[in-house]
Amino acid sequence: MPIIEKGRTEIHVPHWEGIEQQHGFVHGGVVGMIADSAGGYAAMTLTPPGASVLTVEFKLNLMAPADGERLIARGEAIRPGRTLIVTKAEVFAVDGHKEVLCAVMQQTIMALQGKSER
Amino acid sequence: MPIIEKGRTEIHVPHWEGIEQQHGFVHGGVVGMIADSAGGYAAMTLTPPGASVLTVEFKLNLMAPADGERLIARGEAIRPGRTLIVTKAEVFAVDGHKEVLCAVMQQTIMALQGKSER
Amino acid sequence: MPIIEKGRTEIHVPHWEGIEQQHGFVHGGVVGMIADSAGGYAAMTLTPPGASVLTVEFKLNLMAPADGERLIARGEAIRPGRTLIVTKAEVFAVDGHKEVLCAVMQQTIMALQGKSER
Amino acid sequence: MPIIEKGRTEIHVPHWEGIEQQHGFVHGGVVGMIADSAGGYAAMTLTPPGASVLTVEFKLNLMAPADGERLIARGEAIRPGRTLIVTKAEVFAVDGHKEVLCAVMQQTIMALQGKSER
Numbered sequence: 001m002p003i004i005e006k007g008r009t010e011i012h013v014p015h016w017e018g019i020e021q022q023h024g025f026v027h028g029g030v031v032g033m034i035a036d037s038a039g040g041y042a043a044m045t046l047t048p049p050g051a052s053v054l055t056v057e058f059k060l061n062l063m064a065p066a067d068g069e070r071l072i073a074r075g076e077a078i079r080p081g082r083t084l085i086v087t088k089a090e091v092f093a094v095d096g097h098k099e100v101l102c103a104v105m106q107q108t109i110m111a112l113q114g115k116s117e118r
Numbered sequence: 119m120p121i122i123e124k125g126r127t128e129i130h131v132p133h134w135e136g137i138e139q140q141h142g143f144v145h146g147g148v149v150g151m152i153a154d155s156a157g158g159y160a161a162m163t164l165t166p167p168g169a170s171v172l173t174v175e176f177k178l179n180l181m182a183p184a185d186g187e188r189l190i191a192r193g194e195a196i197r198p199g200r201t202l203i204v205t206k207a208e209v210f211a212v213d214g215h216k217e218v219l220c221a222v223m224q225q226t227i228m229a230l231q232g233k234s235e236r
Numbered sequence: 237m238p239i240i241e242k243g244r245t246e247i248h249v250p251h252w253e254g255i256e257q258q259h260g261f262v263h264g265g266v267v268g269m270i271a272d273s274a275g276g277y278a279a280m281t282l283t284p285p286g287a288s289v290l291t292v293e294f295k296l297n298l299m300a301p302a303d304g305e306r307l308i309a310r311g312e313a314i315r316p317g318r319t320l321i322v323t324k325a326e327v328f329a330v331d332g333h334k335e336v337l338c339a340v341m342q343q344t345i346m347a348l349q350g351k352s353e354r
Numbered sequence: 355m356p357i358i359e360k361g362r363t364e365i366h367v368p369h370w371e372g373i374e375q376q377h378g379f380v381h382g383g384v385v386g387m388i389a390d391s392a393g394g395y396a397a398m399t400l401t402p403p404g405a406s407v408l409t410v411e412f413k414l415n416l417m418a419p420a421d422g423e424r425l426i427a428r429g430e431a432i433r434p435g436r437t438l439i440v441t442k443a444e445v446f447a448v449d450g451h452k453e454v455l456c457a458v459m460q461q462t463i464m465a466l467q468g469k470s471e472r
Contacts, residue, residue: 028409029387036383055382056320057344059177059224059295059413061204063197078222079181083319084292084346086179086222104196104204106177106224108293108344110320146291147272151265173264174438175462177295177413201437202410202464226411226462228438295413295460297440299433314458315417322415322458340432340440342413342460 007077009041014070026066031091035060035105038075039087043109046080051113056084058107066102068095085109125195127159132188144184149209153178153223156193157205161227164198169231174202176225184220186213203227243313245277250306262302267327271296271341274311275323279345282316287349292320294343302338304331321345361431363395368424380420385445389414389459392429393441397463400434405467410438412461420456422449439463 011034013026036058043053072092079086091103129152131144154176161171190210197204209221247270249262272294279289308328315322327339365388367380390412398407426446433440445457 027387029383029390032386032390032412033381033383036386055416057293057322057413057415058386059411061197061224061226061411062409063199063204079179079219081181086181086293088222101197104206104224106179106222108179145269147265147269150268150272150294151263154265154268173298175295175297175411175440176268177293179293180291204411297433297460297462299435299440315415315455317417322417324458337433340442340460342415342458344415 006045007042007080009038009045009075011038011041011073011075012070013073026071028062028066031062031066031071031103032060032105034071034073035089035091035103036107038073038089039105039107040075040109042075042077042087042089043085043111046077046085047111048113051111053085054110054112056108056110058105060103060105062103064093064100064102066091066093068093068100070094072099083111085111124163125160125198127156127163127193129156129159129191129193130188131191144189146180146184149180149184149189149221150178152189152191153207153209153221154225156191156207157223157225158193158227160193160195160205160207161203161229164195164203165229166231169229171203172228172230174226174228176223178221178223180221182211182218182220184209184211186211186218188212190217201229203229242281243278243316245274245281245311247274247277247309247311248306249309262307264298264302267298267302267307267339268296270307270309271325271327271339272343274309274325275341275343276311276345278311278313278323278325279321279347282313282321283347284349287347289321290346290348292344292346294341296339296341298339300329300336300338302327302329304329304336306330308335319347321347360399361396361434363392363399363429365392365395365427365429366424367427380425382416382420385416385420385425385457386414386459388425388427389443389445389457390461392427392443393459393461394429394463396429396431396441396443397439397465400431400439401465402467405465407439408464408466410462410464412459414457414459416457418447418454418456420445420447422447422454424448426453437465439465
């Protein structure tokens, strides 16, 4: 997972058979998973060494079929708090040079300093 | 409510006494209300004449106190469907030239062609 | 606002002219406001004396017009954590003895021990 | 997936190695996936023959580690519309007879009569 810059990440997932649903698209659950991860990693770029992050909640809108050669999820931390970090992510279905926005996510992450205290 | 461009709107709300909560900030419920409206109006710029819009659902993260001279909500339609329109909105607390992002929203709008059919 | 029991609250709002939208129903923003409040108060029944609560985020589905003599919002804390409390709320439009479920909400509340630290 | 009754479903997922995250719990993305599915299937029990369902959006709160022998997701349709169906789901981590609520979800489903029209 490449870190684009502080507060931003990008996850690339090739489209392979195991994650397809009945129509040959990537399953919505997988789309949610990589959106969740992209937001979580974006938050992680803002936490101090030794801290870990936990997804408190996320909300995902699925907008188009996750079709194409691969998926790219772009995560961004939009509110870097000490305890709570708000992020968003966009998931694109990519075919050659064409990117179609297929899902958007808004998420709350909890930063755990040292041991878990949620 | 000025329309910035097709798919985008901006709502300005002055900070007056009636909408304050106990700490002197604008109440979170009011922040939600103008975020909801900004998203709904952004969707409305994309629907045909005679159609109306209905909020199916929205999700709001409150990130900072809604303090300052006025609030500005910026709405944007990010997925213009015939039946469903996905939008987002950002709410800023404004003091002079300083804008602080105090809330973000993700929303689903239903476009009703002619009469309601939800 | 009567507390039904620990972790549960109920808010009653009469239907008066000032909160109507263009079709004579209670405005969706007001529905969100009382749902948000019902969840927040439910969380507050679980926090220690001196603590305050803050809405981190909420997600609201509007399902039917908020029509009738009054609205009742029922809030419930479903996950009482030390820092974060997850709640839900249901808003009913009431006419005589008939209650129609018009909105459901899922919410994250932050408990602040003493002073704010979000 | 057993249908408990019209509008309700239950999904059981054994805890096996492939779906664990780094701490030995079931990955949050998998929790979201089965919550999404439980809500979608609950909606499907209410649609006419030949119709299909599509997840428009969902919002998930993760509240406790998905630990134990298996996960059970219980879905319920709470607003059965012709076009949109609102559902909720609860995911429990089960160990012997002990059930711990580890996630709650609120979801919007679109019913597609015959061919897709989203």
